[in-house]
Amino acid sequence: MKKPRTPLPVVGNPNDPDGLLVWSRRYIEHQQVRNYSNETIRLTEIGLRMFIAWAEDRSLGRPTQITRPIIESFQRWLFYRRKPNGKPLAVSSQRLSLQKLVGFFRFLARQNVILSNPAADLEMPKMEKRLPKAVLSEKEIEKVLALPDLTDPVELRDRAIMEVLYSTGIRRHELRGMRPEDVDYGRETVFVRLGKGKKDRVVPIGERALHWVTRYLEESRPQLIMLPDDGFLWTSERGTVVSLDWLTRRMREYIIASDCGKTGGCHAFRHSMATHMLEAGCDIRHLQEFLGHVDMSTTAIYTRVSVRRLKAVHEQFHPVSKLSPRLTTSSAPTSPDRTSQPLAEQLLATLEAESEEDDAMATSNLGSPV
Numbered sequence: 001m002k003k004p005r006t007p008l009p010v011v012g013n014p015n016d017p018d019g020l021l022v023w024s025r026r027y028i029e030h031q032q033v034r035n036y037s038n039e040t041i042r043l044t045e046i047g048l049r050m051f052i053a054w055a056e057d058r059s060l061g062r063p064t065q066i067t068r069p070i071i072e073s074f075q076r077w078l079f080y081r082r083k084p085n086g087k088p089l090a091v092s093s094q095r096l097s098l099q100k101l102v103g104f105f106r107f108l109a110r111q112n113v114i115l116s117n118p119a120a121d122l123e124m125p126k127m128e129k130r131l132p133k134a135v136l137s138e139k140e141i142e143k144v145l146a147l148p149d150l151t152d153p154v155e156l157r158d159r160a161i162m163e164v165l166y167s168t169g170i171r172r173h174e175l176r177g178m179r180p181e182d183v184d185y186g187r188e189t190v191f192v193r194l195g196k197g198k199k200d201r202v203v204p205i206g207e208r209a210l211h212w213v214t215r216y217l218e219e220s221r222p223q224l225i226m227l228p229d230d231g232f233l234w235t236s237e238r239g240t241v242v243s244l245d246w247l248t249r250r251m252r253e254y255i256i257a258s259d260c261g262k263t264g265g266c267h268a269f270r271h272s273m274a275t276h277m278l279e280a281g282c283d284i285r286h287l288q289e290f291l292g293h294v295d296m297s298t299t300a301i302y303t304r305v306s307v308r309r310l311k312a313v314h315e316q317f318h319p320v321s322k323l324s325p326r327l328t329t330s331s332a333p334t335s336p337d338r339t340s341q342p343l344a345e346q347l348l349a350t351l352e353a354e355s356e357e358d359d360a361m362a363t364s365n366l367g368s369p370v
Helices: 019-032 036-055 069-082 091-110 140-147 153-168 172-176 207-224 245-256 266-279 286-289 307-317 343-361
Strands: 189-192 201-204
Touching: 019 036, 019 091, 036 091, 036 140, 069 091, 091 201, 091 266, 140 153, 140 172, 140 266, 153 172, 153 207, 153 266, 189 207, 201 286, 245 266
Parallel strands: none
Antiparallel strands: 189 201
16 A cells, blocks of 8 residues: 655644635645645645745744735745755745745735735846757667566556657646547547646547557556556556656656766656647647647637648648557658747747656655645
8 A cells, every 4th residue: 555645743733713824725725625635735735835945944924924025025035045955945945936826825815814915016037048958869868768577567658658659749747647548549549637727628649659559558457466456557566647756757767878968857758748749830729729838828819720620630640549659760850830930939938837847846855735
């Protein structure tokens, strides 16, 4: 059975009904009642725990003690804070922590706990518009995919996971939430349950990835699953669903082991899939639909396309949509036209921001939920 997580020491005063800790718990309950996603609640807990610990070190235990200068002091602390590896917090991680704080104090103001929100109109760190750094070439992807020992049920599972990540471009929490019935072999699609923003969507999946999912279900999963079956598709060595942090670590291990000189986790496959399809000439609007970025401000006039059309686009532009990957020619890849180039850069920059947020929360030592 899965070992329960060891709780960290409580930060803040749990016996003070007007303290930051007690009100943070009320705020979390407020989000739960309003059906916020588990990921949003988890990140809120992490961000508030960090602020409460920081405030406690400065003898600040109640919301009424928090002023605008104190919030700005916390923002400077985030900027200068270093993770155990000596690196600063990513800008996206700093922004996320501050955004959770803004929401918390907005809630307190509405509950008349404080007269006004000290975090209102806080100037956020400016996001850098960087392109994804963990993009693998098609040859490098094939090298990574060839690493697992297919006689080992655990590594056969890993191969199937990598094939699905690269074929569909789904996020790691979307992959973790997959169930066997979400894969439609006839239509060659995957039903994504409660993706980002708690939205369902359907994405195409290639023949090759389906082949590996089938092998995993027939040869690997029966050896890994622990009864009673929890119903999730991807099973860990303990017989339960794989964890998000494990997915990141495992994928990073394979990429590093490929000796391609690059690193990255689950997002590396998502980045690479998007880049390869863009280079092959895929319409940016279709790619946004694959990735679940339909609400990007740069494409407000975008009209949703049918799953059938997406499947046709996937088969045309994805390097390994079929069982046998397409042959790479010596000609240069097709680039998006000039009118779509800014949209392509915006999409790739959004992917990089996603990755930084994901990795920062996975690797930073921020503590457990409140």
